[in-house]
Amino acid sequence: MNKKSNVFLVIAIPAFILFFIFHTYPALQGIFYSFTDWKGYGDWNFVGLKNYLNVFDDGRAGDAYLFTFKFAIVSTILVNIISLAVAIGLNSKIKFHKTLRAIYFLPYILSILIVGFIFNFIFAHFLPQLGDALGWEFLSRNILGNPDLAWLGIVLVAVWQAVSFNTILYLAGLVTISEDLYEAASIDGAGVWTKFWRITFPLIAPFFTINMVLSLKNFLMVFDQIVALTGGGPGKSTESISLLIYRGGFEGGEFAYQSANAVIYFIVIIIFSVIQLKFLNKREVEN
Amino acid sequence: MIKKMTAGVMALAMGASLLAGCSSDKAEDGKVTLELFSNKSESIQTYKGLIAEFEKQNPDIKIKLDAPPEAETVLKTRLTKNDLPDLMSIAGNATYGELGRAGVLEDFSGSELEKKVQPSYIDMVNRLVGPEEEGTFGLPYATNANAVIYNKAKFEEHGLTVPTTWDEFVASLEKVKAAGDTPIYFTLKDAWTGMIAWNSLGANVAGEDFAEKKNAGEASFVENYDEVADKMATLVKYGHKDNMGVAYGDGNNAFANGKSVFYLQGNWAIPEILKANPDMELGVFPMPVTNDPEQNKLVSGVDVLLTVNKDTEHKEEAMKFVEFMMDQETAKKYIDEQKAFSAVEGVYQENPVFEGIKGNFETGAITSFPDHYYPAGMGAENLVQEFLIKKDKEKFLKKMDSEWEKVQNR
Numbered sequence: 001m002n003k004k005s006n007v008f009l010v011i012a013i014p015a016f017i018l019f020f021i022f023h024t025y026p027a028l029q030g031i032f033y034s035f036t037d038w039k040g041y042g043d044w045n046f047v048g049l050k051n052y053l054n055v056f057d058d059g060r061a062g063d064a065y066l067f068t069f070k071f072a073i074v075s076t077i078l079v080n081i082i083s084l085a086v087a088i089g090l091n092s093k094i095k096f097h098k099t100l101r102a103i104y105f106l107p108y109i110l111s112i113l114i115v116g117f118i119f120n121f122i123f124a125h126f127l128p129q130l131g132d133a134l135g136w137e138f139l140s141r142n143i144l145g146n147p148d149l150a151w152l153g154i155v156l157v158a159v160w161q162a163v164s165f166n167t168i169l170y171l172a173g174l175v176t177i178s179e180d181l182y183e184a185a186s187i188d189g190a191g192v193w194t195k196f197w198r199i200t201f202p203l204i205a206p207f208f209t210i211n212m213v214l215s216l217k218n219f220l221m222v223f224d225q226i227v228a229l230t231g232g233g234p235g236k237s238t239e240s241i242s243l244l245i246y247r248g249g250f251e252g253g254e255f256a257y258q259s260a261n262a263v264i265y266f267i268v269i270i271i272f273s274v275i276q277l278k279f280l281n282k283r284e285v286e287n
Numbered sequence: 288m289i290k291k292m293t294a295g296v297m298a299l300a301m302g303a304s305l306l307a308g309c310s311s312d313k314a315e316d317g318k319v320t321l322e323l324f325s326n327k328s329e330s331i332q333t334y335k336g337l338i339a340e341f342e343k344q345n346p347d348i349k350i351k352l353d354a355p356p357e358a359e360t361v362l363k364t365r366l367t368k369n370d371l372p373d374l375m376s377i378a379g380n381a382t383y384g385e386l387g388r389a390g391v392l393e394d395f396s397g398s399e400l401e402k403k404v405q406p407s408y409i410d411m412v413n414r415l416v417g418p419e420e421e422g423t424f425g426l427p428y429a430t431n432a433n434a435v436i437y438n439k440a441k442f443e444e445h446g447l448t449v450p451t452t453w454d455e456f457v458a459s460l461e462k463v464k465a466a467g468d469t470p471i472y473f474t475l476k477d478a479w480t481g482m483i484a485w486n487s488l489g490a491n492v493a494g495e496d497f498a499e500k501k502n503a504g505e506a507s508f509v510e511n512y513d514e515v516a517d518k519m520a521t522l523v524k525y526g527h528k529d530n531m532g533v534a535y536g537d538g539n540n541a542f543a544n545g546k547s548v549f550y551l552q553g554n555w556a557i558p559e560i561l562k563a564n565p566d567m568e569l570g571v572f573p574m575p576v577t578n579d580p581e582q583n584k585l586v587s588g589v590d591v592l593l594t595v596n597k598d599t600e601h602k603e604e605a606m607k608f609v610e611f612m613m614d615q616e617t618a619k620k621y622i623d624e625q626k627a628f629s630a631v632e633g634v635y636q637e638n639p640v641f642e643g644i645k646g647n648f649e650t651g652a653i654t655s656f657p658d659h660y661y662p663a664g665m666g667a668e669n670l671v672q673e674f675l676i677k678k679d680k681e682k683f684l685k686k687m688d689s690e691w692e693k694v695q696n697r
Contacts, residue, residue, distance in 0.1 A: 039385075040367045058693070060666075124476075124537060128529065142532025145476050147676055233478050234531050235673025236666070250360045252664025252694070253385060255367075 027266075034259035040249070044256070051260035061261060063236060064244045071151055071240070072219035075158050079215050080208070083163045087170035088200070101171070108164040116228020119157045120144070123229075144230050147237040154238055158225050162218065166211050173207035174200070209280040213273055220269055241265050319604050320349045324372035326358035327591065329555065333624040334376075341611050348604045350374075366391065373599040374608060376428070379412045379589025380656075381663040383425060386594075387416035392424035393595040393602075400426055403613050408589055408630040411655045414499075425594035426613065427630035429622060432573075432644055433487050433586040433656070436550040436557065438542070439568035441468070445548065449572045449643060451580040453518070460525040463548050470525035472547035474538030475675060478668040482658055483551045484522055484574070485671050488515040489657040490586050491576035498660035501691065508687040516680045518576070522551075523675050531676060543567055555590070557640060558626050572643040573652075585647035588656040590627060662694040 034051055038044035055061050090101050107115065123144050131139025143149040177200065185195050201208075223242040226232060232239035232247070239247075241261070249258035325334060331354050338350045353372065355361045359382045365371055371391055377383055386392055395401045401409065401423055408427035416424060435456075445463055450456040460470040474480045489497070493511040500506035523530060527547065536559075542550040543563035550556070557569060573585040593612055595605045611617060618631040628636045628648060635648065647653055661667050670690065674683040 040363060054693075054696075060690070120534075124532065124534065128532070141529040142476065145529060145532030147673070230476075231478070233476070233669055233672055234676055236669050237673075239669075247666070248664050250363055252662075252666075253363075254664045254694070 030259045031263055033256050034263050036256050038256045039253045040255035047256075051257045052264065054257060055261050055264055060236065060239075061241070061244060064239050064241045067151065067238060068220060068222065068240045071155060071158075071222060072216055075155050075162070075219045076212065076216045078155070078159045079162045079166055080211055082159065083166035083211070084170050084208075086163060086167045087174055088196075090167070091171060091174040104167055105164050107161045108168075110161075112161060112224035113228050115161055116157060116225050119153075119160075120229055123153055145234055147234045150230050150234060150238050154222070154225055154229055157229060158219065158222060161225075162215060166215060169207055169211055170204065173204035177203050205280075205284040209277065209284060212280060213276050216276065217269060217273060220272070318347055318349045319601050320351055321374055321599075321601060321605055321608065322351050322353055322372040323374040323376060323608070324358070324362065325352060325354040325376040326362070326378055327376070328354055328356065329558070330354075330376075330591070330621075330625055333621060336624075337612070337617060337621065340617075341608060344611070345604075345607060348607065350608060362386075371596045371598075373596050373601060373605050375425075375594050375596070376591050377425075377594070379408075379415060379425070379427060379592050380659045381415065381661070383412065383592065383594075384415035384417065385663070387422070387424040388420050390420065391597055393597050394422040394424060395426055395594075396421075396423040400609065400613055403632055404630050405632055407651065407653065412589055412592060414655075415659065425592035426609065427589040427592045428612065428618070429589075429591040429625060429627040430587050430630050431590040431627060432554050432571075432647075433483050434552070434554065434571040434644055435574050436542070436552055436560070437570050437572070438545060438548055438550075439570050441545060441548045442570065447548075449570075450575050451583070452575050452578040454578055456575050457521065460522075460549070464525055469527045469547040471522065471527075471549045471551060472533075472538055472542045473523065473526040473530040473551075474533050474535045475531050475672055476534040478672040480535055480538070480552070481519075481671045481675060482668050483553060484519060485515065486656045486658055487551075487574040487586050488518050488576050490654045491582065491584060492518075493657065495654050495657075497657055502695070508684040508691075509681075512684055512687070513680070516674065516684060519671070519675065520678055520680070531672075539563060554626055554628070554641070569640050570643055571641060573647060584652045584654040585644055586656055587628065587647075587653045588659060589630065592630075662691060664694040665690045 033044075035046055035048060036044040037047045037050075086104060090097055090104065094100070124142050128140050128142060131137070131141075138149075144153045181199050181203075182195060185199060190198065221242050222240045223246070226238055226240055226243055230238045232243050245258045245262050245265070248254040248261075252258075323334070323338070325331070331352065334352050334354075338352060342349060358377070362371075362375070362377065362382065363385075366386065366389065375392075377386075404427050408430060409423055412425055412427055413423055416422070445459075445466060445468070447459050447462065450459050463470040489512065492514050493506070494500075497506055497511060501508075527533075533541070535556075538550070539556055539559045540563045541547070543560045550560075551574070554571070557571075560569065561567060573583060575583050577583055593609050595602065595609060599605055612621075613631060615631060615634055618629045618634045621627070622629045622634065622636050623638070626636075626638060626640075628641075636645070658667055665687075667687065667690075670683065670687055674680070677683075
């Protein structure tokens with residue numbers, strides 16, 4: 001027994017050390033500097049909670065929070081609906097289902113920045129030409145240049161790419177469901193819809209939970225897609241919190257202030273994840 | 288399994304030796320290697336040519352050029368790690384001001400090299416550092432200019448002449464619009480391109496010392512930029528149908544293909560436009576901002592300044608390279624290739640495209656970029672972009688003031 005736990009310790013310690021050096025230690029440093037007026041270099045003084053109070057007063061940060069949550073909630077819902085639908089389709093006995101699985105996974109392999117630049121081209125050239133040809137006024141301009149619509153462009157790209165990963169997770173869940181259950185249900189006269197709500201959905205509940213939590217967390221930290229598509233514009237209408245922290249911290253010399261913003265955001269994400277887990281786990285048990 | 292483990296160990300060992308290789312800057316053959324950091328991807332080829340020439344003259348010095356994307360962020364990150372390059376070729380903007388105040392750059396004030404530079408540009412970079420730190424921490428090298436670029440063929444087609452007052456300029460725009468053509472090709476999807484017009488207007492209307500006055504509480508956007516905002520809104524009326532949806536690169540192509548008569552850009556766009564259409568005939572003129580031609584100045588800034596890390600181990604060699612660059616012959620070569628202007632005394636850009644603004648350089652009718660003196664974290668270009676969409680002047684000017692103060696107070 002003792003020998004066995006030593007082996008586990010040997011396996012775990014290097015990972016723990018690496019994680020601590022490259023993740024925990026910088027995070028602690030960030031928390032420390034959030035109580036100072038450090039610009040990223042040079043001298044600094046302790047300023048207490050001034051940075052934190054300023055974040056709550058900052059209209060720009062407020063707008064960024066609003067945009068990020070709007071974006072994250074809409075994207076999370078869309079990604080989960082679409083990827084579950086795709087997974088059910090790919091799990092059925094259709095022709096080429098293995099090839100199709102590989103194709104549906106492709107977007108995840110591509111770098112987000114590359115996908116973003118390709119979509120940037122589509123939005124700037126292809127869609128306006130299509131809009132002109134069809135005579136649709138709203139499509140004849142680049143939607144990324146419209147402050148009311150630009151966020152939808154980002155949602156489209158983010159969802160297109162994120163669906164692939166969530167589909168794989170749902171597929172993993174679907175193959176665990178025994179075929180017998182469906183046969184039995186058919187004999188009892190259950191339709192497709194009833195089978196989905198009574199068998200499929202309850203049995204993949206753990207996968208639904210993990211997909212919801214992971215995608216919300218990923219979308220709350222949205223950064224690459226925005227850099228590639230709008231750079232936070234037009235105006236500041238698509239500036240996410242991650243982008244604001246990066247911009248203000250590294251380009252604007254507000255290292256300490258944005259560290260405070262990052263600490264607050266870290267807490268917010270934890271709270272949301274915990275609430276989500278609590279709520280969805282409860283639902284799993286009830287089923 | 289064992290094979291895999293040896294492979295892993297090998298990879299680790301190789302990684303370690305690579306890392307070790309980076310830290311030694313004295314190469315085995317006794318050569319000194321200097322790192323030249325540049326913030327411009329456009330000048331990589333020019334620098335490579337100049338470096339080859341320098342290395343031929345100084346066989347014991349090797350220059351390694353590093354021009355990464357997002358260069359200013361990279362430089363600031365390296366500053367936090369105390370790992371500044373030996374030589375830097377960066378823009379004269381707020382980042383330079385910060386580096387100067389951080390006390391990490393060589394002070395050139397009073398040196399022979401400083402005397403080679405036109406004094407007005409020395410003033411410009413000294414004002415960036417501000418009064419807290421005395422000294423000239425960089426040598427202005429190449430300069431740029433904000434201009435109105437025009438398509439000569441189309442210009443003649445519409446029977447236009449170069450305007451010298453704001454009213455004449457608006458009349459030309461109106462004439463083009465009435466003829467069913469596009470007057471100005473805006474590329475406002477990239478927020479910074481809106482600052483070209485903003486800077487020309489701001490510098491001439493609100494004055495060169497706006498930032499100092501603003502910090503002293505004697506000026507504000509609400510009081511001094513009212514006219515600027517009005518004129519910005521006027522200009523945007525003469526755009527194309529998707530002003531906010533086109534980015535800088537696409538705009539260069541569109542203008543090169545005759546999609547508009549005027550294009551509000553800096554001299555740096557000209558090589559890009561000519562790349563898209565080598566036969567195009569271009570002209571430039573300074574934006575006439577007021578109705579008094581005497582008052583209208585060309586906005587020109589320090590695009591490239593050369594500076595040396597104060598604590599470099601090879602200062603002598605680094606200075607040698609700076610001296611080589613500041614030589615009139617090298618300076619001329621640089622601006623010819625880059626279609627830029629020189630800050631070195633007696634070196635002028637003679638390319639015929641720049642005929643329309645040459646006079647400004649000779650008479651000194653030049654003023655600096657106002658936004659280089661704005662606090663870096665305020666994000667002025669996005670606020671301007673937002674204003675051009677929503678056109679709510681009062682709210683916008685108030686926001687410019689409050690964002691400025693907010694950033695200063697942090």
